[in-house]
Amino acid sequence: MRTSRMATALTATTLITVLTASCGHDSESRSAAEPTPAGSTASRTAPAQPALEGIAAFGTPASVAGDWIVELRTPEKTEAPADSQSLPSGWTALRTTMRFTNRADHISMLPRTVLTMRYGADGRAAVLFSGAGLPGLPERGTTTRVKPGGSFAADIGLAVPAAAAGERATATAEVTKEGMAEAENLFFEGTLPGQAASTAPGSSSSQGPAAGATVPLGTWSTSGLRLSPISLAQGEAGGRRAELELSVANKSADPKKGMGVSLRILTGDALKQVASVTPGLGYKDAPIAPNRTATAMVRFTIPDTTVPGPITVEAITTGGTRTTFDGTLR
Numbered sequence: 001m002r003t004s005r006m007a008t009a010l011t012a013t014t015l016i017t018v019l020t021a022s023c024g025h026d027s028e029s030r031s032a033a034e035p036t037p038a039g040s041t042a043s044r045t046a047p048a049q050p051a052l053e054g055i056a057a058f059g060t061p062a063s064v065a066g067d068w069i070v071e072l073r074t075p076e077k078t079e080a081p082a083d084s085q086s087l088p089s090g091w092t093a094l095r096t097t098m099r100f101t102n103r104a105d106h107i108s109m110l111p112r113t114v115l116t117m118r119y120g121a122d123g124r125a126a127v128l129f130s131g132a133g134l135p136g137l138p139e140r141g142t143t144t145r146v147k148p149g150g151s152f153a154a155d156i157g158l159a160v161p162a163a164a165a166g167e168r169a170t171a172t173a174e175v176t177k178e179g180m181a182e183a184e185n186l187f188f189e190g191t192l193p194g195q196a197a198s199t200a201p202g203s204s205s206s207q208g209p210a211a212g213a214t215v216p217l218g219t220w221s222t223s224g225l226r227l228s229p230i231s232l233a234q235g236e237a238g239g240r241r242a243e244l245e246l247s248v249a250n251k252s253a254d255p256k257k258g259m260g261v262s263l264r265i266l267t268g269d270a271l272k273q274v275a276s277v278t279p280g281l282g283y284k285d286a287p288i289a290p291n292r293t294a295t296a297m298v299r300f301t302i303p304d305t306t307v308p309g310p311i312t313v314e315a316i317t318t319g320g321t322r323t324t325f326d327g328t329l330r
Helices: none
Strands: 028-030 062-064 068-072 091-102 112-119 127-129 151-161 168-176 184-191 225-227 231-236 239-249 261-267 272-277 293-302 309-317 322-329
Touching: 062 184, 068 168, 112 127, 112 151, 225 309, 239 261, 261 293, 272 293
Parallel strands: 028 151
Antiparallel strands: 062 068, 068 091, 091 151, 112 168, 127 151, 168 184, 225 239, 231 239, 239 293, 261 272, 261 309, 309 322
């Protein structure tokens, strides 16, 4: 089982991933050609309210296998580079810096790292992007060497909806040191820039868990699962494209390996199965932070003849727990 190791704080947080492997560098280097802009507040931004045990605040160093110190700075607003990928309309561009410091007494290869960022109480995925001045982490397959006592910094772009301003953000870094077969999980957390809305729509605390034989879509089950009402696109020759959000609450003080849920989609009173889906978080076994929630979009197709009508979704966990959700297609 993967472990989560956090260093003592030296100062007081779908479907997109960034992979690191490693390019030769001096003792202090950046992935970007230019330094952080003079107006940057990343290094001066105090961490947000204390994170839970097992989750370090943004700007707080965390250790990996005793040989590396990893720090993720608080995201700040930026302009999306002209050469970056198209971002979702209405989303806010942010930047952060991930710094790796080599504490070994010899030259070491930069650990391979997978980074994800989730925002809000429901843990929806931010979109990570790259471009001029925001090259991101080194591409997998490259070689990055760091001198003893030296460090490597990667400037990373990410985007969130404008409504996520001031919301909690939780970052997951799966770091694999050279020679290690398994990654270590590091979690960082803080607050996104901007003013939070007084009431966050669709937050995890908006509805209590249902305890009946079936659970209405949009309501939490006692097992820590929630399925949103189903959205439908216009009918096509092959049927109606449908989507819903699956939210999984990790109620443990340890990371949870992946969503761990498969869905069976059944229509009508006869419960005819029309789809089966196993949702993920962007890559196999992506962990959910301790005592946090992750939400993923699930897409499937249903026959056009089933609309309008009843819809039933059976959620089956890897442990064999079955939860039945029901609703109506309109």
